[in-house]
Amino acid sequence: MIQVHKLWKKFGRNDAVRDLSFAVPEGSAFALIGANGAGKTTTIKILMNILHSTRGTAEVLGIDSRRLSPRELTQIGYVSENQDMPHRMTVEQFLAYLRPFYPTWDRELEKSLLRQLRLPGERRIRDLSHGMRLKVALASALSFRPKLLVLDEPFSGLDPLVRDEFMEGLLHQAGEMTILISSHELGEIDGVATHVAFLDEGKLLFQESMSDVIARFREVRVTLEREPAAPTHAPSDWLQLRTMGNVVSFVDTQFSKDGLGERVKALLPGVRDIDTQPMGLRSIFTTLARTARESAV
């Protein structure tokens, strides 16, 4: 559905995106995660042909993103936290304006989305709150049953109630569509994403299916018989290695139930107990982000 190959984007002397490559499989819910300024929005804007890349290629629906035409855009829904919608229009006027552009626009679906998202059709867009505007954008992006739905930081600035309504609206209609979602609100993505890519300072740190990520990251606490000397040659896949008394903790990024015990015992003498805990996406993200920052320093 989306193929990005060695993508670069420079703004002046700054590299916003560096040598980025990833692929979004059809039917997946692909989360692009990373801290603010990681390059998520820039990547999405290149995919939508709003920005042009400095180098590299990006294909959307099998077309070079620089050649995206109205024909492809009839199949792509887009919602962004900073989308400027025609603020003088009412919600109804806006949707009525968009209808003729999309051959697959479904009036019944539109009505049901307006009801579900509790959108006031007669209100001008400029009079709506940020959350309401995002819901209008979502309704306008879902009403034509797009093949690809691109969500750029859709949860930013939303209160929990609106966030829930937004997610309900999204999940209710998701069906077969492919979703590309960028966010740093990882709690929301956790239950939605099937694939995840982690961006840091414009670079891709990894891309894989959510189940693989969840499976290979573990928080490990090793209790030793006595306080250990500082380990001098910890494996590179152990992150955030910490010692507190006789307890050593770290994040194992290549967790294997069978291999962990042997590896720990080989490095840390006097192991009394090994406790492993699965990690949520939020914890994985913060671990990776911290590690990336520490290594940058």
Added chain:
Amino acid sequence: MVWHIFKKDWKLLWPFFLAVAAIQFIPAAIRVKLGLFGEDPVLEYALVPATSIACLAVAFLAVAIVHQDSIPGVRQDWLVRPVRGRDLLVAKLLFILVLVEGAAIAAATFQVLASGFSLRESLTAAFFQNLFLISMITLPAIAFASATKTSMECIIAAIVTYVGGAALLIAFAIARGGNERPASVGTGASWITLSAGLIVFVLGTCVVLGMQYIYRRTAIARGAIAVSCVLFVVVFELLPWKPLFAFQQHLSSQPGVAHSMTLSLDATLGKYHQPSGLTLSDQELWERSHKQGSPAELFVPLSISGLPADSILKADKSELRLISSNGQVVYRGSGEDLEVRQEGTSNRQSSAYQEFDIPQAIYSRLKSQTLRVEIGYSLTLFRLDTAFGIPALGGDLRSPKLGWCETQMNESGSAVELHCMQAGNAPTCATAFLENPSTGMRNPSLSSCEPDYAPHFLRSDVDPISHYGLNLRFRDPSRLTQYPVDGPQLPKSQVVLRLYDPQDHFTRQLIIPAISLRDWEST
């Protein structure tokens, strides 16, 4: 989808549009109310701001229409919708050029119709006058709007460009030494420069709109705006006179009519004698009283032969070169206005003085030397087209050639005011005199000849109606001058108005092998 986008903009902007349309009718109504003689000072004062506001309102609405779906930026909703850039462009142009300009044309048509012209004349005048405003104001406004995100950005960009253009004009003026004007300024051929400038604007706008609506290249579009503005100034400042006049020659309606006309030095005329101060206007008297350090005035006596009957010869430009005995050009300059009238049927020789103003410092250095003088003339021959007789008092005449003319006595009772208006461009060269047909007496004729050789349909003004006229004196309050047709004869007299048409544009070279400048100072 063009119509769909058009309807969307209409739904959002119709109140703004109605306001702008109403504003267009205000200057039109003021002009109708002012009529031929425009004697209401309050309305006269109101006309300038009302006209400016009407023009600005059109520009603002054009900007607002474009900014409904602005091009620069990465956040606009339309960028992620299946909206074709060219549909957007066509919809915007349709709204601006048909609806907004339609309102401006309607207001101009109303003005011309209300002034008593036919519907056809009114529509033609209104359409072509708006064509000028579109290329001068609306298209640049669209170009600026397409390269900016908000009205404020657009206004700032326009101000910056205006200041930059003005600075460039000042730089050119300084480079010229502050004396000379650009080649075509003040001549009948200035329309060519203006048209070339407007073509630059139109082409520049096409480039900007193409870059923005098809490629979304704002940086290039902004560069194109800057280049267009610089080119406009360069065209205005640097378009040389010779090719410009050659183009005008090419457009002569009767080429070769003036082929037998010659110009030569006529030393027998003697030195030019300044007229008595009493015959000078207040302005001329003021200028003379402030002449300390002003240039030396030389008057070269000329003999002109071969002028056809009922014609006017007008020098569009006279370029003077003074060459010293060793062949070095010691001075270049331009001559003052030269107009020679040949009224009546006789084909006699005419004479005139060609005035040159030479800076005192140069004159002092050269006045005793023997110099070779070369004068390159760019000339236009006007022939009488039509003549009209209008009662001297309370006259009211309409004709397709003339437009609409009326006569009335001035407030001080010393002159007959002849005021005329014409839908679109009026005749730019006319003479008029008072005549008593019962006695055959007539006063000296006055001329109003500030030619504009623009094709009739090219109107470069904010007013769709042209005004022209003359004040014909019949009484000298100081009683030093007696007029053959005076006050008591006015009820039986008429104003004879003669309209002249430019027929041939041509050049002549006058070479005077040896001359001493001091011989041709005025006395």
